[in-house]
Amino acid sequence: MVRLHHQDDRRERRKGEADGIADKGSPGRLGASSVGGIQRVAGGWRAGGDDLESRRAPGRVDGKLKPNEERWSRIRPGPARSGSPECIVSSGPPKTVLVFNYHRVGAETAGDPFSMLHTVSLGALRRQVRLLARLGPFVSLDQIRDGRGLGRLSFAITFDDVSGTILSAATFLRERSIPFAICPCTELTDRGFGVRDKVYWVVRLLPEQELREAVRKAAGQEVVAGGKGFSFYRFTKRPDLDADWLETEIIDPLLAGIQGAERRMAEAGAYLNWRDIRRSFCGQSDGLVTIVNHGWRHRPMDRFTEEQVAEDVERSAERFRQELGMEPAWYAVPFGRASASLAARLAAALRPRGYRGILWVGRSGYAAGGEGTGLIHIPRIQAPRGLWRLLRRLPSYVKRRAASALDAVAAESAE
Numbered sequence: 001m002v003r004l005h006h007q008d009d010r011r012e013r014r015k016g017e018a019d020g021i022a023d024k025g026s027p028g029r030l031g032a033s034s035v036g037g038i039q040r041v042a043g044g045w046r047a048g049g050d051d052l053e054s055r056r057a058p059g060r061v062d063g064k065l066k067p068n069e070e071r072w073s074r075i076r077p078g079p080a081r082s083g084s085p086e087c088i089v090s091s092g093p094p095k096t097v098l099v100f101n102y103h104r105v106g107a108e109t110a111g112d113p114f115s116m117l118h119t120v121s122l123g124a125l126r127r128q129v130r131l132l133a134r135l136g137p138f139v140s141l142d143q144i145r146d147g148r149g150l151g152r153l154s155f156a157i158t159f160d161d162v163s164g165t166i167l168s169a170a171t172f173l174r175e176r177s178i179p180f181a182i183c184p185c186t187e188l189t190d191r192g193f194g195v196r197d198k199v200y201w202v203v204r205l206l207p208e209q210e211l212r213e214a215v216r217k218a219a220g221q222e223v224v225a226g227g228k229g230f231s232f233y234r235f236t237k238r239p240d241l242d243a244d245w246l247e248t249e250i251i252d253p254l255l256a257g258i259q260g261a262e263r264r265m266a267e268a269g270a271y272l273n274w275r276d277i278r279r280s281f282c283g284q285s286d287g288l289v290t291i292v293n294h295g296w297r298h299r300p301m302d303r304f305t306e307e308q309v310a311e312d313v314e315r316s317a318e319r320f321r322q323e324l325g326m327e328p329a330w331y332a333v334p335f336g337r338a339s340a341s342l343a344a345r346l347a348a349a350l351r352p353r354g355y356r357g358i359l360w361v362g363r364s365g366y367a368a369g370g371e372g373t374g375l376i377h378i379p380r381i382q383a384p385r386g387l388w389r390l391l392r393r394l395p396s397y398v399k400r401r402a403a404s405a406l407d408a409v410a411a412e413s414a415e
């Protein structure tokens with residue numbers, strides 16, 4: 001039985017408001033808002049007592065730093081005190097963790113279909129991490145679950161699909177002793193591409209008229225009616241479509257029109273293979289990497305029966321055991337939008353295998369400690385592309401924090 005709402009969350013919200021965590025803007029602080037120890041004040045931001053200015057301060061230029069880094073170099077942690085992000089609170093309300101999920105890390109190359117996957121530049125990731133590190137500690141998934149080493153505001157990083165582009169980012173994080181998780185989807189790791197990549201290739205390499213015609217033939221005129229409003233990309237994400245039918249009746253026949261597409265996709269090295277993962281992420285003594293099961297086929301699982309969910313879990317787990325000699329204790333749901341029915345089916349499959357938590361994707365932070373010690377449901381945030389966008393959205397991530405991804409999605413859909 002999955003709860004969508006519970007009393008603890010309401011209690012925690014009230015407590016959060018009392019602690020200035022909710023975005024209320026207290027009287028006397030004109031136009032200000034405060035979240036998790038970060039305050040928006042007139043003309044800038046304040047964290048741990050120092051301004052995160054949105055303007056350059058004249059006369060304080062450090063020639064070694066780029067403009068953005070220069071701005072952030074002036075954010076000093078300040079002394080730990082009650083209410084500052086650096087103050088580790090040992091009791092009181094649950095602590096907020098923002099888990100940022102990345103996919104590709106690098107440049108978006110014009111014409112490269114793989115770069116249609118969510119992409120953040122390496123520079124942006126570095127700037128984001130440097131900024132966040134000033135606001136609170138980076139923690140591992142196990143630390144979130146066990147409540148170890150959390151600040152009032154903490155951060156975590158995951159890489160879904162394990163793109164071949166994440167190695168530099170991983171090195172950057174390791175050099176700073178920042179824990180992170182990689183989430184291989186076993187079909188992508190085995191073959192080097194998946195259904196979504198087929199869609200990217202079809203969208204990038206075939207004329208739109210051909211895509212529209214293929215959909216009209218397979219699904220009917222009314223689906224493509226509306227002319228300019230039709231998007232093949234969006235069409236393939238419709239949750240009401242049968243994924244097998246979509247792939248075999250529409251996507252694969254279109255892909256067959258691109259010469260050598262599957263071979264070219266496999267050879268492109270878009271995703272790390274098992275050997276790459278073993279070499280880069282297994283057997284390291286620093287203990288910074290968590291390996292997460294991201295499923296077998298990377299399908300929208302909402303429509304899966306309990307048996308199909310169990311089969312996907314079993315087949316992916318088997319590949320982890322064969323290739324890495326281990327089975328992950330964490331599961332990242334493909335596509336990731338939380339639903340109570342899928343959560344229940346996944347829990348039935350994962351709990352007996354000793355999994356510790358399920359990772360979803362939403363727009364909320366996670367209020368750690370509210371779910372007890374069972375299988376926990378952590379909402380993650382798709383990492384924004386730039387530093388400023390991340391900074392602008394931080395207050396809403398914290399404000400929306402929820403004690404479970406299921407609570408988060410219920411609150412987000414009520415907005």
Ligand SMILES: [Zn+2]
Pocket residue numbers: 160161185294298334335
């Ligand atoms: Zn994925």
